Amino acid sequence: MQARGLAGAPISVRREQRMKFGYFDDQKREYVITQPDTPLPWINYLGCEAYFGIISNTAGGYSFYRDARLRRLTRYRYNNAPFDLGGRYIYVRDNDAKEFWSPSWQPTRHQLEKYECRHGMGYSIIGSEYKGIEARTRYFVPLGENLEIWQLAVTNHRHHATSLSIFGGVEFCLWDAQDDSTNFQRNFSIGQVEVEDEVIYHKTEYRERRDHFAYFASSVKPAGLDTQRDKFLGPYRGWDNPAVVDRGQSENSIAYGWAPIGYQHIKLNLKPGESQQIVFLLGYQENPKDQKFDPPNSQTINKKGAKATIAKYLSPTNADAAFAKLAQYWDGVLSILEVDTPDEHTNRMVNIWNAYQCMATFNMSRSASFYESGIGRGLGFRDSNQDLLGFVHMVPSRARERILDLAATQLPTGGAYHQYQPLTKRGNNDVGSNFNDDPHWLILGVAAYLKETGDWSILNEPVPYDNQTGSETPLYEHLQRSFQYTLDRLGPHGLPLIGRADWNDCLNLNCFSDTPGQSFQTTTNKEGKVAESIFIAGLFCLAGRELADITVQKACPSHGGSGKCAEGEAEGKKYLAEVAKMEDTIRKHGWDGEWFLRAYDDFGNKVGSKECEEGKIFIETQGFCTLAGVGLNDGIAAKALESTKKHLATKHGIVLQQPAYSKYYLHLGEISSYPPGYKENAGIFCHNNPWVIIGETRVGNGDQAFDYYSRINPSAREEISDLHRCEPYVYAQMIAGKDAPTHGEAKNSWLTGTAAWNYFAITQWILGIRTSYDGLQIAPVVPKNWKGFKATRKFRGVTYNIEVQRSGSGNHVALTVDGTAVKGDVIPLPTDGRKQVAVKAVLG
Numbered sequence: 001m002q003a004r005g006l007a008g009a010p011i012s013v014r015r016e017q018r019m020k021f022g023y024f025d026d027q028k029r030e031y032v033i034t035q036p037d038t039p040l041p042w043i044n045y046l047g048c049e050a051y052f053g054i055i056s057n058t059a060g061g062y063s064f065y066r067d068a069r070l071r072r073l074t075r076y077r078y079n080n081a082p083f084d085l086g087g088r089y090i091y092v093r094d095n096d097a098k099e100f101w102s103p104s105w106q107p108t109r110h111q112l113e114k115y116e117c118r119h120g121m122g123y124s125i126i127g128s129e130y131k132g133i134e135a136r137t138r139y140f141v142p143l144g145e146n147l148e149i150w151q152l153a154v155t156n157h158r159h160h161a162t163s164l165s166i167f168g169g170v171e172f173c174l175w176d177a178q179d180d181s182t183n184f185q186r187n188f189s190i191g192q193v194e195v196e197d198e199v200i201y202h203k204t205e206y207r208e209r210r211d212h213f214a215y216f217a218s219s220v221k222p223a224g225l226d227t228q229r230d231k232f233l234g235p236y237r238g239w240d241n242p243a244v245v246d247r248g249q250s251e252n253s254i255a256y257g258w259a260p261i262g263y264q265h266i267k268l269n270l271k272p273g274e275s276q277q278i279v280f281l282l283g284y285q286e287n288p289k290d291q292k293f294d295p296p297n298s299q300t301i302n303k304k305g306a307k308a309t310i311a312k313y314l315s316p317t318n319a320d321a322a323f324a325k326l327a328q329y330w331d332g333v334l335s336i337l338e339v340d341t342p343d344e345h346t347n348r349m350v351n352i353w354n355a356y357q358c359m360a361t362f363n364m365s366r367s368a369s370f371y372e373s374g375i376g377r378g379l380g381f382r383d384s385n386q387d388l389l390g391f392v393h394m395v396p397s398r399a400r401e402r403i404l405d406l407a408a409t410q411l412p413t414g415g416a417y418h419q420y421q422p423l424t425k426r427g428n429n430d431v432g433s434n435f436n437d438d439p440h441w442l443i444l445g446v447a448a449y450l451k452e453t454g455d456w457s458i459l460n461e462p463v464p465y466d467n468q469t470g471s472e473t474p475l476y477e478h479l480q481r482s483f484q485y486t487l488d489r490l491g492p493h494g495l496p497l498i499g500r501a502d503w504n505d506c507l508n509l510n511c512f513s514d515t516p517g518q519s520f521q522t523t524t525n526k527e528g529k530v531a532e533s534i535f536i537a538g539l540f541c542l543a544g545r546e547l548a549d550i551t552v553q554k555a556c557p558s559h560g561g562s563g564k565c566a567e568g569e570a571e572g573k574k575y576l577a578e579v580a581k582m583e584d585t586i587r588k589h590g591w592d593g594e595w596f597l598r599a600y601d602d603f604g605n606k607v608g609s610k611e612c613e614e615g616k617i618f619i620e621t622q623g624f625c626t627l628a629g630v631g632l633n634d635g636i637a638a639k640a641l642e643s644t645k646k647h648l649a650t651k652h653g654i655v656l657q658q659p660a661y662s663k664y665y666l667h668l669g670e671i672s673s674y675p676p677g678y679k680e681n682a683g684i685f686c687h688n689n690p691w692v693i694i695g696e697t698r699v700g701n702g703d704q705a706f707d708y709y710s711r712i713n714p715s716a717r718e719e720i721s722d723l724h725r726c727e728p729y730v731y732a733q734m735i736a737g738k739d740a741p742t743h744g745e746a747k748n749s750w751l752t753g754t755a756a757w758n759y760f761a762i763t764q765w766i767l768g769i770r771t772s773y774d775g776l777q778i779a780p781v782v783p784k785n786w787k788g789f790k791a792t793r794k795f796r797g798v799t800y801n802i803e804v805q806r807s808g809s810g811n812h813v814a815l816t817v818d819g820t821a822v823k824g825d826v827i828p829l830p831t832d833g834r835k836q837v838a839v840k841a842v843l844g
C-alpha cells in the first residue's frame with residue numbers, strides 16, 4: 001500500500017502481515033525466533049543460582065550477581081529507543097571490504113540473510129549469516145559458577161579466504177545500579193580497570209570497601225582491546241557505529257574514570273569453509289577481605305581465584321562439558337512432572353515453559369526483567385511465597401531456604417516486611433509493612449512445601465523476627481502469628497482490615513493521596529480502622545484450613561510430631577472454628593446477592609457492589625473465595641462464578657473488574673489512576689485468572705476451567721503474536737482489557753505470580769495431580785471431550801506412572817494402583833520400598 005508524503009514522494013506503509021515471529025521446537029525445549037524485529041524484546045534468563053543474566057533475542061540485556069540493584073555487572077539503559085539497546089554485543093568486520101555488522105542484529109541492524117535466536121533452558125543461541133559469514137553464539141551460565149560463557153563460532157561460507165576482525169565485549173556497571181544511573185558527578189571519576197594477560201578486570205571501588213570485581217576474557221589472543229567507552233565509540237557515535245570497529249583497530253585504552261568497558265579485538269583469517277570458535281567469558285569474583293590485593297600491600301587485585309576459573313572455561317571442551325551438565329540439570333528438573341494430554345499447548349507449557357518460568361519467578365520474584373528494573377523492588381513477601389506453589393517440587397531444598405529467609409523478615413506482630421533485598425536478606429524499610437494479606441501467604445507456602453516433601457523438621461527451625469538475633473521461635477509459631485495477625489485486626493463488620501493494601505496493591509483504601517509523586521503503596525492518611533477486605537477474608541479461610549491441617553498432622557506420630565494427636569486436633573479445631581466464623585461473616589457482609597463484594601472503604605461503603613457506579617464486580621473475591629471453598633455447599637460459589645463469566649470474561653482472559661474506573665477516586669487510590677483497561681483498572685491481570693480456574697474445578701466445571709486456562713495460555717496465543725506482542729512462551733503480568741484500545745496486548749512479561757498460579761491450576765486442579773500429606777491425590781476436572789491423559793510424577797522418591805481414562809462425563813475417580821483397586825482418590829505412599837508405581841484412574 002502506498003500513501004503520498006508531504007513532498008509528493010511515495011511512503012511505503014508496511015502492513016502487519018506476520019502473525020508469528022518464530023516457532024516452538026519442543027524436542028529441544030526451545031523457542032526459535034526467526035526474525036529479529038519482534039514486537040517487543042523477547043527475552044530469556046541465563047543462570048539459575050547466584051549469577052544471572054537477562055538476554056533478549058538481539059543479545060541485549062544485563063548481568064548481575066544475586067541482586068540486580070546492589071551487584072550489577074553490566075550497564076543497561078531502560079526505556080531506550082530502540083527499546084532494547086545495550087548488551088552482550090559482538091561485531092564482525094570484513095577487513096577487506098571495511099564493512100562491519102552485528103550477528104545478533106542489534107546494534108547495527110544490518111539486513112541479515114539468515115537469522116535465528118533459540119531461547120532454551122538457561123541458554124540462548126543467537127546466530128546469523130551475512131554475505132557468506134556465519135556467526136553463532138551460545139550464551140549460558142555454568143552451574144555452580146559465577147560467570148557466563150559466550151561460545152562464538154564463525155564460519156566462512158565464501159569461496160575465498162577472508163580476513164575478519166571480531167570485537168566482543170560489555171559495558172560495565174559501577175555495581176550499584178541505582179547510583180550508576182543517577183550520581184554522575186561521582187561516577188565519572190571512579191571507574192578503574194586492570195589488564196593482565198589480555199584479560200580485562202573491572203575494579204571500580206575495589207580500592208575501598210568492595211571485595212569483588214568482574215572480568216572479561218577471550219580464548220583467542222586479542223590483537224587489541226579497549227576499556228574506555230568513549231575511546232571505543234568515538235565522539236558522537238553510538239553502539240551502532242563504534243569508531244574502533246569502523247577503523248578495525250583497537251585503541252588499547254585504559255579507563256580511569258568515565259565509563260569502563262571490556263572490549264576485545266580478535267583477528268581471524270578463515271579459509272573457504274573454515275570455522276573457528278572463540279570463547280568469551282564475563283565473570284564475577286569475590287576475594288576474602290584480607291586477601292584482596294596481590295602483593296598484599298599493593299593496590300593490585302589478587303587474581304589467583306579468578307585466573308583458575310578463567311583458564312578452565314576458556315577451553316571449548318570444558319565449556320561444552322559445562323553446557324552438557326546444564327542440559328542434564330534441566331532434564332532432571334523437568335522430569336519431575338511430565339504430562340501427555342490431548343492439548344499441545346498444555347503439554348508444552350506444563351512440560352517446558354511454564355515450569356521454566358516458575359524457576360525464573362522463584363529466582364527473581366518481581367525484581368529484574370525488562371519491565372522490572374532491578375532497582376525498585378527486591379523480593380516480595382507475598383510474591384515469593386506464591387512463587388513457591390510452582391517451584392517447590394523442582395528444587396525443594398531451595399524452597400526450604402527461601403521459606404526460612406521470608407519468615408525471618410516477619411515482624412513480631414505476625415505482619416511482614418513487604419519486600420527484602422536478596423543480597424542482604426533484610427526487610428526493606430522504605431516500603432515497610434502493613435499489607436494485611438502478607439502473613440497468610442507464608443502459611444500457603446509452607447503448606448505447599450510440607451505436602452511436597454513431608455519434611456516436618458522445617459516447622460521446628462528457629463527463625464527470628466525482623467532478622468533480630470535472640471528473637472527466634474520455631475517456624476511453626478510464625479504461622480500461628482500469621483493467622484493471629486488477622487484476628488487482631490478485624491473491622492466493623494468482623495472482616496479483616498485491609499491496611500495499606502491486600503493482594504491488589506492498587507486498592508489503597510487508607511491512602512487519600514492528592515499530591516503528585518506520593519507512593520500509593522506507602523502513603524496512608526487514615527488510621528485504617530474501617531476499611532475491610534473480603535479478599536483477605538477468603539485468603540484467611542484458605543490459610544486457616546491449611547494451618548489446621550498442618551497442626552493436626554504435625555502432632556501426629558506418622559508425620560514426625562510428638563504423638564499428642566489430641567492436642568493437635570484440638571488446636572486445629574480452633575482454627576477451623578475461626579474459619580467457619582469468617583465464612584459466616586463473608587456470607588452476611590461480603591455477599592452482594594450475585595457475587596462476592598470486594599471491600600468496604602474508609603467510609604464503610606461497599607466496593608465491588610451492584611450499588612457502586614463503577615467497579616461493581618471484582619475478580620479477586622470471586623476467584624479466591626471459590627478456590628478457598630467458601631460457598632461451595634450453598635451454591636453461592638457457583639453463582640459467583642456465573643457472574644464472573646457474565647461480567648468479566650473476555651476472549652483474551654478475565655478482566656479484574658467492571659465497569660472500569662473512568663476517573664480518579666481519592667478514596668480508592670492507585671487502582672483508579674490507570675487508564676481503563678490497563679493493570680488493576682480492568683486489565684486482564686493474569687495472576688488471578690487461575691483463581692477462577694481453580695474455582696471452576698471446585699464446582700466441577702472442567703470445560704469452563706480449561707477454556708479460561710487456554711485463553712491466557714501464551715502458547716495458545718502464539719498465532720496472534722502481532723496482537724499479543726510479548727513472548728509466546730511465558731506469561732505476562734497483564735493483557736489489556738476490553739476497555740483499552742489495545743485489548744489483547746500483553747505487557748510486563750516473565751515476572752508475575754501468573755506463572756506459579758497457572759502451573760498450580762493446570763497441574764493440581766485441572767489435571768488434578770495434587771500433593772497431599774498422605775500421598776498423591778488424583779482428582780482431575782478436565783474437559784468432557786478429553787478421552788484421558790497420561791502423566792509421570794516423581795513424588796517423595798517414587799515415580800508414579802499415571803493413566804487417566806474417561807468412562808463417563810463426570811469427575812468421579814476410581815483408582816487402581818499396581819493392579820489393586822484403592823478406595824478414594826489418594827494413592828497411599830508405598831511402604832514396601834517400591835520406586836515405580838502404576839496408577840490407573842477411571843473418570844466418570
Ligand code: GLC
Nearest residue numbers: 366380382383503504505506
Ligand atoms: C504486582 C505485585 C503483586 C500484587 C499485584 C497486584 O504483581 O508484585 O504483589 O499482588 O501486582 O497488585
Ligand code: GLC
Nearest residue numbers: 377505506520521670679680
Ligand atoms: C504498582 C503496580 C502494581 C504493583 C505495585 C508494586 O502499584 O500497578 O501492579 O503490584 O506497583 O509496587
